[in-house]
Amino acid sequence: MDWQKWHDRYDAPESPLAWRLGVVQDRVRAALDAAPPGPLRVVSLCAGQGRDLLGVLPTHPRREDVRARLVERDPANVATARRTAAALGLPGVEAVTGDAALLDHYADLVPAHLVLLCGVFGNITDADIERTVEACTQLCAPGARVIWTRHRKAPDQxxxxxxxxxxxxxxxxxxxxGDRVQSVTVHRFTATPAPLQRGTRVFDFVGYDRLTRTSRQPGPDGRTVRAAGGATP
Incomplete structure (x- = not known):
């Protein structure tokens, strides 16, 4: 998959991904508006080119308060995010090439005030989604917001x-x-953060296309059954 080229879909006004990006950016703006005074910590998992945050921060009054880490495996997209952050004069935004599922990447920035999980849950198994949700109790400060996305194709998870x-x-x-195929949700954390479990890897990024192909397979009687592991298209 050419993930840098994949991001071109965000530039097509009629694309569902372009609509989703606009909604996510609105929610990021609202989360920054509602955040407490003082330094703000933001982490973004599978951040791509960082458009969720970089499309908001330059004109937001809290821009100088934000220290953010964008973790993305694709080096070309990380390079794009770094260039964009530099061009926009955002030294507090760091783009890192690495496996976003490794909690060690966030050790010095958590508990965070804003956690972005956009484009993640549609590309990992149900079991890994639940593990990632559990990990959010380690990533979030009290009152923090998690912005996450997931498609609503059947079965709607x-x-x-x-x-x-x-x-x-x-x-x-x-x-x-609920009638939008692309769903955006915001959850606010009201509990006490759990200690960060360093050395933990919380998901495998399988990819939507692969999940769709492998989530169902023929059973002994020729009927289609759900594959082991609970993968969901």
């Missing part, structure tokens, strides 16, 4: 993911209408 968050001390603060 958004309600189930909401339940995983809400069983762990998160309160649902905002969600897109």
């Amino acid at each position: 958004v309600p189930r993911i909401c339940g995983w968050f809400e069983n762990r001390g998160f309160v649902r603060e905002w969600i897109t209408p």
Whole structure:
């Protein structure tokens, strides 16, 4: 997959991803507006080119308060994020090439005030989604917001993911209408942060296309059954 070229979809006005990006940026803006005074810590997992945050921060009054880390495996997208942050005069934004599933990447920036999980949950298994939600209790400061995305294609897992968050001390603060294929949700953390479990890897980035191909396979009687591991398209 050419992930840098994949980001071109965000530039097509009719693209569902362009719509989703606009919604995410609105929620990022609102989260920064509502954040407490003083330094603000932001972490973004599988950050791509960093458009979720970099599309908001330059004109936001809290721009000087923000220290952010964008973790992304694709080096070309990381290079794009670094160039953009530098061009926009945002020295507090750091783009890192690495596996975003490794909690060690966030050790000096958590608990954070804002956690971005955009474009993640549609590309990992259900079990890994739940593990990532659990990890958010380590990444979030009290009152922190998690902005996350997930498609609503059948079977719609958004309600189930909401339940995983809400069983762990998160309160649902905002969600897109259920008739939109691309869903954006904001959860606010109301509990006490758990200690960061360094050395932990919380998910494998499988990819939506691969999940779609492998989530169902023929059973002994020729019927289609769900594959082991609970992968969901």
